[in-house]
Amino acid sequence: MPIAALRAGDHAQVEGVVERSEVLQRGRRQLVAALADPEAGPRGARLTIRLLNFYPSQLKQLRAGARLRVRGEVRGGLFGLEMVHPVIREVEPGTPLAASLTPIYPTVAALPQAYLRRAVEASLARADLDEILPEGLWPGVHAALPESARWPRLRDAVCRLHRPAPDDDLDALHDGTHPARRRLAFDELVAQQLSQGRALAIRRAQ
Secondary structure (H helix, E strand, O other): OOHHHOOOOOEEEEEEEEEEEEEEEEOEEEEEEEEEOHHHOOOOOEEEEEEOOOOHHHHHHOOOOOEEEEEEEOEEEOOEEEEEOOEEEEOOOOOOOOOOOOOOOOOOOOOOHHHHHHHHHHHHHHOOOOOOOOHHHHHHHHHOOOHHHOOOOHHHHHHHHHOOOOOOOHHHHHHOOOHHHHHHHHHHHHHHHHHHHHHHHHHHHO
16 A cells, blocks of 8 residues: 555555664664655655564664565554554565465464465465366356356365455455355365265164
8 A cells, every 4th residue: 555545543565665763762662763655755654663672683674765565554653653563574666566465364472474374385285175076066056156256166265265366355255255265165064964964874874
């Protein structure tokens, strides 16, 4: 998002150039930097980056003149909008954006998102995601659904949920109405019915 379009409460990614940074002693040491959109001119909007705990490498990362891409929650501060401990990456001008959105997984302390993403990517690379639904079922499935809601194949559905496209409907991904979510829900229901049928057959045989 452009820095000028940010509002308090947004979860966003912006790109800008560090105008200045300094270490402040206000109760506790903190590293504060002003990030500006270089295309917006001298009167453009600014975003404050605040690190309450930092390392020497981050002093170098937030040096004046560095072009950064930062991602996090936008908060209203005493001197305008700010991000506290955002994800920070130094980039060159024109660095392309990722082809998919960045997933955020439920986690616990000391288990960082980067580790989880690497684990998921490794699992996707080795998982058996060959199609399990009979080919003869697909014409009936698609005939019952509008074209925009048609289910993807299994591999496409799983990968789409872990790598959402930038133009994906995020509300549909969250509330379960996205075609990829519906496809996996269908598989889970079929698996449940099959397991119940198998258990019933075993009981009858006994």
